[in-house]
Amino acid sequence: MPEIILNNLNFILPELVLTATVLVIIVAYLTNRKDETIVYYLSLVGLVITLYALTGKVGENLSAFDGMLSIDPFSLFFKIVIVFSTIVVVIMSQHSDEVKSEKNLQGEYYFLVLSMAIGMMFMVGASNLLMMYLALEFSSLTSYVASGFTRKAKDSSEASLKYLLYGAFSSGVMLYGISILYGLTGTLSIAGINQVLMQGSVNSLALLISSLFILVGFAYKISAVPFHYWTPDVYEGAPITITAFLSVASKAAGFAMMMRAFKVMFVDSSLVTLPVGAWGFVNGIHLQQVLIVLSVLTMTLGNLVALWQDNLKRMLAYSSIAQAGYMLLGVLVLGNDGTAAVMIYFVVYLFMNLGAFYVVMLFANKIGSEHIDSYKGLGRKSPLLSVALAVFLISLTGLPPTAGFVGKWMIFLSLINAKMIGVAVIGVINSVISLYYYVRVIRNMFLRDEERMSDETFKFPLAQQILLVSLLIPTLYFGLFFNELVEFAQFSVTMFGVK
Amino acid sequence: MNLYEIVFYFFAIVTVGSAAVVVFSRNIIYSAFSLLFTFFGVAGLYVLLNADFLAVTQLLIYVGGILVLLLFGVMLTSNTISVELKTGTLHILPATILVALLVGLLTATFWTADWFMSKRASDIAAQTTSKEIGDALVTTHLLPFEIASIILLVAIVGAAMMARRENPKSQIPI
Amino acid sequence: MQAYIPIFLMIGVGLFLGITFLTLQRFLGPHRPNPEKLSTYESGMPPVRTARERFSVKYYMVAVLFILFDIEVIFLYPWAVNFRALGVFGYIEMILFILILLIGYIYILKKGALQWD
Numbered sequence: 137m138p139e140i141i142l143n144n145l146n147f148i149l150p151e152l153v154l155t156a157t158v159l160v161i162i163v164a165y166l167t168n169r170k171d172e173t174i175v176y177y178l179s180l181v182g183l184v185i186t187l188y189a190l191t192g193k194v195g196e197n198l199s200a201f202d203g204m205l206s207i208d209p210f211s212l213f214f215k216i217v218i219v220f221s222t223i224v225v226v227i228m229s230q231h232s233d234e235v236k237s238e239k240n241l242q243g244e245y246y247f248l249v250l251s252m253a254i255g256m257m258f259m260v261g262a263s264n265l266l267m268m269y270l271a272l273e274f275s276s277l278t279s280y281v282a283s284g285f286t287r288k289a290k291d292s293s294e295a296s297l298k299y300l301l302y303g304a305f306s307s308g309v310m311l312y313g314i315s316i317l318y319g320l321t322g323t324l325s326i327a328g329i330n331q332v333l334m335q336g337s338v339n340s341l342a343l344l345i346s347s348l349f350i351l352v353g354f355a356y357k358i359s360a361v362p363f364h365y366w367t368p369d370v371y372e373g374a375p376i377t378i379t380a381f382l383s384v385a386s387k388a389a390g391f392a393m394m395m396r397a398f399k400v401m402f403v404d405s406s407l408v409t410l411p412v413g414a415w416g417f418v419n420g421i422h423l424q425q426v427l428i429v430l431s432v433l434t435m436t437l438g439n440l441v442a443l444w445q446d447n448l449k450r451m452l453a454y455s456s457i458a459q460a461g462y463m464l465l466g467v468l469v470l471g472n473d474g475t476a477a478v479m480i481y482f483v484v485y486l487f488m489n490l491g492a493f494y495v496v497m498l499f500a501n502k503i504g505s506e507h508i509d510s511y512k513g514l515g516r517k518s519p520l521l522s523v524a525l526a527v528f529l530i531s532l533t534g535l536p537p538t539a540g541f542v543g544k545w546m547i548f549l550s551l552i553n554a555k556m557i558g559v560a561v562i563g564v565i566n567s568v569i570s571l572y573y574y575v576r577v578i579r580n581m582f583l584r585d586e587e588r589m590s591d592e593t594f595k596f597p598l599a600q601q602i603l604l605v606s607l608l609i610p611t612l613y614f615g616l617f618f619n620e621l622v623e624f625a626q627f628s629v630t631m632f633g634v635k
Numbered sequence: 636m637n638l639y640e641i642v643f644y645f646f647a648i649v650t651v652g653s654a655a656v657v658v659f660s661r662n663i664i665y666s667a668f669s670l671l672f673t674f675f676g677v678a679g680l681y682v683l684l685n686a687d688f689l690a691v692t693q694l695l696i697y698v699g700g701i702l703v704l705l706l707f708g709v710m711l712t713s714n715t716i717s718v719e720l721k722t723g724t725l726h727i728l729p730a731t732i733l734v735a736l737l738v739g740l741l742t743a744t745f746w747t748a749d750w751f752m753s754k755r756a757s758d759i760a761a762q763t764t765s766k767e768i769g770d771a772l773v774t775t776h777l778l779p780f781e782i783a784s785i786i787l788l789v790a791i792v793g794a795a796m797m798a799r800r801e802n803p804k805s806q807i808p809i
Numbered sequence: 810m811q812a813y814i815p816i817f818l819m820i821g822v823g824l825f826l827g828i829t830f831l832t833l834q835r836f837l838g839p840h841r842p843n844p845e846k847l848s849t850y851e852s853g854m855p856p857v858r859t860a861r862e863r864f865s866v867k868y869y870m871v872a873v874l875f876i877l878f879d880i881e882v883i884f885l886y887p888w889a890v891n892f893r894a895l896g897v898f899g900y901i902e903m904i905l906f907i908l909i910l911l912i913g914y915i916y917i918l919k920k921g922a923l924q925w926d
Contacts, residue, residue: 138898141777148778155785162792162912166919201778244796251789258782270779274786281793296797316744322751332751342748345740642817682813692883700876707872710864762812766894769887773899781902783884784909787877791913794873795922798866 147200147207150189150215151257157182158250165243172242176230179246183223183253190215199263199632203325206263206396206632210475213628214260214392217482218385222253224490224607225381231600233501234286234375245285249381252278256389263400263632265314265324268393269307272353275389276303279382283374295373302366306356313349316342326401327633333418334405340420347402347421354397357390358460361433368441371453376500379449380493383456387463388482395467395475398423400634413472414554427468428559435461435566442573448496448506451573452489455532458570459485465563466547469554472629477550479625481543484614488531488540491607495525498604502594508580515582518594520601522581524608529574531611534567539614546622643683650676667705674698688765870922881910 145152160182161175168174190212197208205211226249229235235245255275262268280303284296318324320342321332332338352363359367371379404418417423438458445451463485466478496506498521503510515522531540544567551560596604614621653672660666674697681690761767772780849856888895888903917923 141898158785159909159912162788162916166916202775204776204778241796244792247792248789251785254785266776267779270782270786274782274789277786277793278789281789281796284797316748319750320748322753337749339744339748341740342744345744682816688887691886695883696876696879700872700879704869704872704876707864707869711866711869712863765887765890769889769891769895772884772887773895773902777902780884781906781909784881784906787880788909788913791874791877791910792916794870794877795917795920798870798873798922 141201144200147193147196147198148205150186150193150219151254153186153189154182154219154250154254154257157186158247158254161243161247161250165247172239173230175243175246176226179226179250180223182250183219183226187216187219187223190219197630197632203327204264204267205258205261207261208630208632209628210396210631211261211392213479213625214388214482215257217388217486218253218256218260221381221385221388221486221490222249224486224494224603225249225377225385227603228380228490228494228497229377231501231603232375232377232497234497235377238286241285245282248278248282248285249378252282252381253385256385259389260392260396262393263326263396265317265326265329268326268397269311269314269353272310272357272393273307275386276307276357279303279378279386282378283370283382285378286375291369291373292375293373295370299366299370302356302363306352306363309349310353313346313352316346316349320346326397329401330403330405330418333402336419338420343420344422347423348426350397351394351423351426354390354394355430358387358394358463359457360430360460360464361437361457364434364437364457367457368450368453371456372447372450376449376493376497379453380490380497383452383493384482384486384489387456387460388486391463391467391478391482395478396631398467399475400631403634415470417470424468424470427464431461431464431468432559432562433461434458434464435563439566439569439573442570445573446508448508448511448577450506451508451577452492452496455570455573456489458566459489459532461566462544462547462563465551465559468559469550469556471550471554472626473553474547474550475629476622476625477543477546479628480546480618480621483621483625484531484539484543484611487607487610487614488528488538491604491611492525492528492532494604494607495521495528498596498600508577511577511580512584513581513586517592518596520604521594521596524604525581526578527608527611529577531615533571533574535571537612537615539611539618541615542618542621639683643680646676646679646683649673650680663709667702667709670705671698671702674702685762685764687763688768691765867925874917874922877913878910881907 157178161178164178165175193207193212195209196212199206226246229245229249236242238245252275255271255278258267258271259275262271280296280300283299284293286292314324317329320338321329323329323332333343356363356366371383374382398417399415402417402421402423404416407416410416435458438454438456438461442451442454442458445454463478463481466474466481468474499511499514500506527538531538534540534544544563548560548563551557551563650673653669653676656669657666657673660669674693678690678693678698681687681693845851884906885903888899892899
């Protein structure tokens with residue numbers, strides 16, 4: 137037994153490195169009272185080593201810890217996305233006045249961000265319902281605390297409480313669904329559940345109820361309508377770095393866990409009439425229709441409400457709800473090309489969304505406001521910042537030649553391949569709607585002048601410019617040269633235990 | 636009715652009855668104390684199901700911990716004792732439809748489903764679960780077990796952070 | 810189930826005794842209330858304002874930490890029941906579990922969350 141466990145430890149080496157980093161951070165923070173930046177450098181070093189450890193896992197496809205975790209290309213892809221966005225968020229935090237203003241809490245801050253990343257890394261690999269629930273609660277619990285980080289802002293505590301209440305409710309419903317599924321099948325392993333379901337002896341009403349209840353937990357994590365109520369308030373109230381992190385990494389982990397759960401647990405492997413790469417749900421699971429409804433609601437509501445937002449943080453919150461709707465499109469086609477499209481979208485989304493939040497943060501550092509009117513005349517004051525924001529917003533809309541176009545293109549392509557033209561048309565119409573509110577910001581920056589003209593220009597330190605440019609370049613690069621990204625995503629759709 | 640059923644209905648009535656008081660009482664203190672009986676009744680049901688470890692957990696964590704925390708929560712907030720809670724129903728029609736639908740679906744589920752029955756002899760003969768849980772924790776469920784400790788660590792740090800003092804002057808620098 | 814019969818009996822007897830005595834004193838004892846008798850201290854100072862005061866948040870901190878370490882104890886319990894059979898490896902795993910939580914405890918102490926002033 138010990139040998140097997142020690143062997144298994146090797147499979148989760150990246151997670152172990154990150155866990156060790158978290159523990160070291162706390163100890164270093166407690167022993168070194170004077171220098172608060174030491175936790176920042178420790179986090180960065182730990183994250184880079186984690187990323188390096190992840191590269192050693194390429195091509196591994198196995199199951200660890202008695203089927204608790206799957207170490208496969210699919211989880212590796214999302215782990216890279218998560219760790220990479222954590223690195224960006226950690227550097228962002230070092231540039232954020234909001235985070236730095238909380239003296240005496242720097243250690244806790246980086247501890248929480250890295251803990252959240254650990255929870256998410258376990259989420260994407262979990263292949264047992266118990267492990268899934270535990271990982272989900274892990275990342276949620278840290279998110280609740282992190283979104284209430286800034287004590288001065290009243291919104292922050294409110295955000296934290298709202299997040300907690302919605303989270304407790306949805307994870308409770310999810311747990312109920314899991315318990316029904318366990319009662320039906322007698323196992324918590326998602327592959328084991330699939331085996332029982334394939335025998336066809338499970339009551340379909342009970343199966344429907346439990347699958348819907350489990351979906352509630354996922355839908356809350358990815359903030360799909362109608363489980364999105366927490367999103368605008370939390371995104372607005374939380375520190376902007378945490379908002380950026382939640383909108384990218386947390387969403388990626390939620391999507392990964394959902395896709396794995398549905399594909400491994402509910403796939404009907406006896407269907408042979410389907411084209412290559414496509415798959416179907418077992419009898420009694422009607423999740424595809426539910427997902428279509430969720431996705432259409434999510435993008436439409438997200439985009440329509442975003443039209444009325446004047447606070448940029450809040451606008452980006454609704455925009456990220458809408459983006460989750462587009463990504464759901466890739467899930468509901470039930471095929472490998474759809475899964476790959478979602479994965480490509482997440483890489484693209486990582487750069488453009490973190491970039492957009494970073495610009496808003498840098499600007500808030502100078503002005504102290506996130507209101508859309510304060511962006512008037514920014515194009516003259518800081519050309520780099522405003523051009524970057526314009527590119528990120530165009531990319532979020534999905535216009536060429538940016539990476540956002542590639543992401544959306546792949547998703548719509550997979551929909552057309554699956555002959556779901558109607559849904560694809562709704563997606564395109566939604567992209568057009570979203571153009572309006574993104575362009576509003578760009579118009580304010582370049583075409584509108586502020587009431588009191590001033591010749592003031594904003595200067596940003598070199599480190600901040602470097603981070604901005606390094607988010608900007610991939611947003612443009614992947615819009616033109618996307619072959620390698622697409623190939624890597626198509627290679628990474630392999631999940632353990634599924635053909 | 637044999638002894639088992641008598642005990643079951645006793646605990647079931649205690650649980651449901653006190654839960655109803657929690658929901659319908661207009662005094663928050665009554666609600667909190669009534670919750671004690673709900674937790675207790677659930678612990679009794681666990682015992683009936685031979686889930687002795689769960690029953691101990693229920694008593695130690697929920698009755699001994701969560702409830703005390705809840706009462707503290709009530710005492711920490713001002714004006715809760717004098718203020719009447721609004722426990723009236725707000726949107727009666729949609730709520731009734733939703734609840735009726737949910738109750739109907741769940742009841743139908745529980746009547747119609749073929750629940751899984753373990754055929755392992757050791758499961759049927761089992762009288763206590765603590766040993767098996769202890770065994771599972773350090774072998775098959777080792778990973779969730781160790782992750783639980785990290786989650787608890789996060790909770791400790793989070794709790795200390797959330798409850799930190801408002802006034803920066805009285806804050807003790809670490 | 811058989812093993813729990815004494816506990817159920819205890820609960821039954823406890824409930825019976827409590828309810829019986831409360832009912833008996835209501836019927837057997839004299840019951841003549843007057844304002845003087847009903848006051849909080851019959852022969853003391855008249856109380857000023859309510860006794861129900863708002864508690865300090867410090868109690869809450871202690872209660873939260875109590876629950877967290879309570880959960881730790883719950884995890885120890887099934888391991889302790891089976892301590893010998895689980896062997897050295899189980900011991901090491903449990904030590905790891907406790908050590909991680911110990912870091913949390915040191916954090917609380919260092920951060921002064923338990924200091925009363």
